[in-house]
Amino acid sequence: MIKIENYTKKYGSILALDELSLEVETGSVYGFLGPNGAGKTTTMRLLTGLAKPDNGKAWIMGKQVGIAGEDTRSFIGVLPEEPAFYTWMTPREYLRDYAGPLFGITGQAGVKRADEILELTGLSDAANRRIGGFSRGMRQRLGLAQALIHEPHVLLLDEPVSALDPAGRKEVLDLIVSLRGTATVLLSTHILGDVERVCDVIGIINKGKLILQERSDALMNRYxxxxxxxxxxxxxxxxxxxxxxxxxxxxxxxxxxxxxxxxxxxxxxxxxxxxxxxxxxxxxxxxxxxxxxxxxxxxxxxxx
Structure with a gap:
């Protein structure tokens, strides 16, 4: 479960989040929608600990984010909007020798897990190519592979399919759907059709405030x-x-x-x-x- 209470964040004079509160149920896929600049990416950065709120608190799987001794990173998988990699490595090397060991996945277990995730994210054919030559869509797939390497309980996905072609988008969305019930997914996106297809609950943020949170099957009837x-x-x-x-x-x-x-x-x-x-x-x-x-x-x- 993800719970946010009154997240507030300013960048200079710009109020990025204005007492934002929301809850994501365990095992659900939550679609986080909003116009550009609404506060979606800021929310993701605060939840991952890459930035600190000016006010407010958040809990992931019962542990408070940003508190010493309450490390949430071990059970979170994160895909930022622009994932970064060591470009001289191959995907297999990156997952086996870097991403896996960060979570204690080494040796033969690391080799096996890297190959499983490459297959799952559609990168097996590119497993031995240098990442530096990857398109943005392939980098997005590798970012998802990195997020999944340690079988996390919670996934924070920021625009996970924005750079993919229609076929690739369908593959990744099908993968997200398959995680329902085994992982809690917070999916930030601007692609409304994707949200309708895969999300159990939809939240709309505008100007840093949550203006709607509703189950997708009830949303149309109510609004x-x-x-x-x-x-x-x-x-x-x-x-x-x-x-x-x-x-x-x-x-x-x-x-x-x-x-x-x-x-x-x-x-x-x-x-x-x-x-x-x-x-x-x-x-x-x-x-x-x-x-x-x-x-x-x-x-x-x-x-x-």
């Missing part, structure tokens, strides 16, 4: 507003000006000839919008009520 999509052949601008004045319309976005309207009450919205579409000068190709996505909720709550 999703009805969504109307309309495709126009003509008359879009005039219709948007009209729709902006309707109280039940929460948010309007336009993309090319399509208007998307988040509304508070679907029946009232239809009652007010449909007659306006019959006006002279308006030609509509499609009027459809659609299922909102996690992206719709995210953008509305973070006011992007």
């Amino acid at each position: 999703a507003l009805p969504l109307i999509e309309i495709d126009f052949d003509q008359g879009l601008e005039g219709f948007v000006q009209f729709a902006e004045k309707i109280p039940v319309v929460e948010k309007i976005t336009c993309e090319n000839s399509t208007v998307r309207l988040l509304v508070k009450e679907i029946e009232q919205a239809q009652k007010e919008l449909i007659p306006a579409l019959a006006n002279d000068g308006i030609l509509v190709r499609r009027f459809q009520i659609v299922q909102p996505s996690l992206e719709d909720i995210f953008l509305r709550l973070t006011e992007v």
Whole structure:
């Protein structure tokens, strides 16, 4: 379990975290979402001990982070957004001779574990290539291998698939799903579709504050507003000006000839919008009520 109470962190005059509190249940995959600069990476740095909070406390597996005698590193695996390596080494050498021994995995056990993790993360074919020639995606895979080398109880993953192609992303996400129940995973990402796919609980951070924490299966029911999509052949601008004045319309976005309207009450919205579409000068190709996505909720709550 991961528990954070009132984490506060400033960098100069910039408030990166503002009394952030959250809990990650044991064995769950927690999706940690937020716009750039919201405080996700700062939270990860504080949990790993790479930085200290100005205020607040955190516990991992019952041990308080940053307290002498309460070492949490032995049961945490960490993948930073930009993992760093000894570039003259090969992945096999790095895991066998450096990452493994940090956790007491040496000798034949170290050789065996390195090969297991290389296979698990899709790096077996590149096991004897110099890391210096790796793409960012391959470095990300090696970073995940390093995080998993000691079979940690807790994984802190900062943008673990951002540099991977679709096939590689699927492989890594499938691996994360397979860890559910055996490891507690805090997954920081901006890829909303990945969060919907693998996470049990979703937390959204904005301007250093947690503005939402909800189980993914209940999130849509609690926070999703009805969504109307309309495709126009003509008359879009005039219709948007009209729709902006309707109280039940929460948010309007336009993309090319399509208007998307988040509304508070679907029946009232239809009652007010449909007659306006019959006006002279308006030609509509499609009027459809659609299922909102996690992206719709995210953008509305973070006011992007």
